[in-house]
Amino acid sequence: MVPDVKLQQLRYFVLVADLKSYHAAAERASRTQPAISLAIRELEHKLGESLFEKGNKAELTPFGKHCYPQAKALLEHYARAVDQMSMAAERRTGQVALACVPSFASQVLPDILQRFVATYPEIRISVEDDTAEHVHQRVLHRHVDFGVASMWNLDPNLSFEPLLKDAMGLVCRRDHRLAAASQPLDWRDIADETLITNGTVRLLDGTPAREVMDRAHLSVSNMISLHALLRAGIGVTVLPRMAVDEADPDLCFVPLDQPLVQREIGLLAARRYSLSPAARALYDATLEAARSNADTPPATDH
Numbered sequence: 001m002v003p004d005v006k007l008q009q010l011r012y013f014v015l016v017a018d019l020k021s022y023h024a025a026a027e028r029a030s031r032t033q034p035a036i037s038l039a040i041r042e043l044e045h046k047l048g049e050s051l052f053e054k055g056n057k058a059e060l061t062p063f064g065k066h067c068y069p070q071a072k073a074l075l076e077h078y079a080r081a082v083d084q085m086s087m088a089a090e091r092r093t094g095q096v097a098l099a100c101v102p103s104f105a106s107q108v109l110p111d112i113l114q115r116f117v118a119t120y121p122e123i124r125i126s127v128e129d130d131t132a133e134h135v136h137q138r139v140l141h142r143h144v145d146f147g148v149a150s151m152w153n154l155d156p157n158l159s160f161e162p163l164l165k166d167a168m169g170l171v172c173r174r175d176h177r178l179a180a181a182s183q184p185l186d187w188r189d190i191a192d193e194t195l196i197t198n199g200t201v202r203l204l205d206g207t208p209a210r211e212v213m214d215r216a217h218l219s220v221s222n223m224i225s226l227h228a229l230l231r232a233g234i235g236v237t238v239l240p241r242m243a244v245d246e247a248d249p250d251l252c253f254v255p256l257d258q259p260l261v262q263r264e265i266g267l268l269a270a271r272r273y274s275l276s277p278a279a280r281a282l283y284d285a286t287l288e289a290a291r292s293n294a295d296t297p298p299a300t301d302h
Contacts, residue, residue, distance in 0.1 A: 003046040010071045012039045020058050032227060038184065094278025095124040099138040100148035102223045103166070103242035104265055105129040109148075112289045116282055123278045131199045139268045145279035147268040147285065154204055161267040163290035166240040168203065170254040173233055184257035187212045194218070194235035197280050198226055201238060203263045209256070213238060228250065236300055253268040 007047065016036065026033040043221040044051050051064035060068060066144035071220055100109065105127060113125065128138065132149035139147040140157060151160045170190055178189065187209045204210040218235060220226040226237060231250045240263050244253045267283060269275065275283055 061112040097144040099128040099144040102129040150263040170237040196237040199260035
């Protein structure tokens with residue numbers, strides 16, 4: 001049976017052995033000498049052997065010499081373990097896995113991560129970009145700590161913290177006839193176009209806009225492939241505004257109205273499980289950044 005040895009007893013044993021004095025050990029530990037002596041006697045009793053020779057020199061016995069390096073190594077390991085736990089609790093170390101929709105990953109996340117990495121340089125971060133449906137599944141199955149996506153179907157197993165709203169619109173080549181529209185387009189304006197659907201069109205469910213997109217004969221879920229088809233002039237599609245870079249030389253976004261359809265992007269997390277301190281830090285930083293942007297008035301041209 002393993003003896004019930006207390007960590008404090010091992011500390012006093014190593015301290016006396018290092019300082020070669022019960023008196024000096026008592027001063028270093030801010031304890032009385034009798035308290036140090038009692039702790040070591042209890043330790044010797046539990047181990048069944050004397051650790052120090054009888055007398056006043058605090059000289060280790062052969063058994064004490066055998067135990068000393070093991071006790072010191074155990075104390076050092078304990079100190080390292082506690083330090084690692086403390087660093088994790090203080091968000092000075094750890095790792096975070098995040099899944100988000102591609103538009104958020106490319107348009108919003110870089111600025112958030114730039115500030116986060118500057119504040120928490122030792123936290124390791126992995127980012128996956130995928131469709132909203134796959135982000136949901138990654139969070140539900142705990143393959144990632146949390147996600148950023150739209151949530152069109154309420155799931156009792158997921159919490160949803162809104163971040164921003166993003167309007168749907170036409171995405172086409174810059175030389176397309178509708179690209180120069182000075183006013184938001186009506187959904188009927190695109191009814192006769194060669195339409196390409198994608199994973200975001202489910203946001204149109206329950207609106208007249210869905211009837212228009214149901215006429216499409218092409219469907220592409222991967223954004224890279226979808227953009228390639230658009231650049232080739234094969235057709236047009238409907239996407240949230242953030243899904244198109246304003247600086248894209250080939251593609252442009254044209255607002256669609258009547259009806260105005262918006263997606264709401266938010267933070268997704270599993271309700272039954274807590275986030276690690278590192279994940280909570282990034283979660284809070286993402287939420288704070290979204291709220292800061294919402295409080296900032298849009299720039300105006302003069």
